[in-house]
Amino acid sequence: MSGTGKAIRVLLVDDSYLVRQSVKAMLEFESGEFEVVGEAENGLQAVAEAARLVPDVVLMDINMPEMDGISATAKIMEQHPIGVVIISVQGEQDYLRRAMKAGARDYLVKPFTCEELVGALRSAAVSGPNPLAAAPVAAPKRQGKVITVFSTKGGVGKTTMVANLAAGLAGGGKTTVAAVDLDLEFGTLATMMGVRPQATIVDLCRLHTTITPDHLGRVLARQQTSGVGVLAAPPLPHLASEVDGDGRADRSRAYVVEIIEALRATHDFVVIDTSVSFRECNLIAFDKSDLILMVTQPEITALESTAKGLDVLLDRLEYPRDKVQTVLNRCDNIVGLSHEDIANSLGVPLTYLIPSDPQACVVAANTGVPMVLKRVKGSPITDALSRMATQVAGGGKEVATAVPALKPAAGGSPAPVRRLFGFF
Ligand SMILES: Nc1ncnc2c1ncn2[C@@H]1O[C@H](COP(=O)(O)OP(=O)(O)OP(=O)(O)O)[C@@H](O)[C@H]1O
Ligand SMILES: [Mg+2]
16 A cells, blocks of 8 residues: 555455455555555445545445445445445346446456456546436426437448438427437537537536536527537547546536436437447436437348347346337348348347438438438438338337247347347
8 A cells, every 4th residue: 555645545345354355455466556445344334434434436345234235336426426346246247237327337247357456446436426326316397308329330320310310300390309419439410410510519518517408509500401409529539538438527427417408408309329339428328318219221240239239228228128119221222131030130120111222311411401301202211211200209109010029038148149140
């Protein structure tokens, strides 16, 4: 232990004396980077010690007498929000979501290596509590519907869907719609919507006060034809960390949560574009969403990763089935697979089928006018996109394919992927 005052101050919580000793031994290798300032052997002690010592980070076991680690984490977040790293044994991974929701920043499965331990503690000490837990709980006055468009493979058409869905939902100004680009590093939504933003999401994250609907008015770029307000991605990739990463001006604030809440308080619909990842802003968007649209295309690598993504959303994050719908883009580019085969392989029905039309898509992107706004008569892609917007607005009950006979296996196994390979 260094005693230099610069060391990361750790509170160690585990009912096993042996585990505490071995963690201490691992940390002592790190020549003064960490200082174990306290120990606790149950959740109640952990809460008391966290309040007394105010450490930089807490390493917290889950299963303990008196009070378990998840409840203790939640209590610590109420009193003194700090970075918590949960430790657990193999097979308890289902606790991941609960631990994160309680405010834990990271999760280590025993046995873990010295490097894993040091990495998790270091980053939790820097980033502080999980912003999902720090979310304001007060319900805003208006609760616009939040729709997140996601995919597990790039280039399948997320941004095309967002632009057309937002413009379609706006219905010529009858409904208020905001479109948000959470593809924070390489977002193209503003271009696709034909707006030139004066400010972007990163400007909102530089405000020193909670983001309010008032602030949004100054940052949203209005698309003339549809009236959709576009919140653009940062102008440069490295600025993404100011929104949901270590570059945040105030690490105790969840800017993405504040933004979504402020938008839904002032708009009927908030449509969110994403990047291909489970980075924090996407997880927040999923959590805040009424509907997640998973976009894919009829091609084996896209379908394979879509099945994995659906596993995460439905089995790991445990979102209700009707919160997640599927969009099969380029649905007519089918070689050797029927739509029913695809639905069976994914384990969920295909909700929306959008045909391919490279020319219409390129013209729309290059002119910044979404296809649904052009109302080209007899254009299958425009009709399909408009129908999708109408269905989403009305609750999206109909599905394009039958509900698959095969249900995905419980417990997070990627069984649907294997079924897909079985078709070939
Ligand atoms: N149905 C379609 N028919 C033909 N081309 C399409 C269709 N949908 C999208 N495209 C084209 O595919 C390309 C990728 O689309 P888009 O940018 O919407 O995908 P994305 O999933 O947002 O990509 P990224 O992962 O890079 O953000 C664009 O050139 C777009 O015009
Ligand atoms: Mg995109």
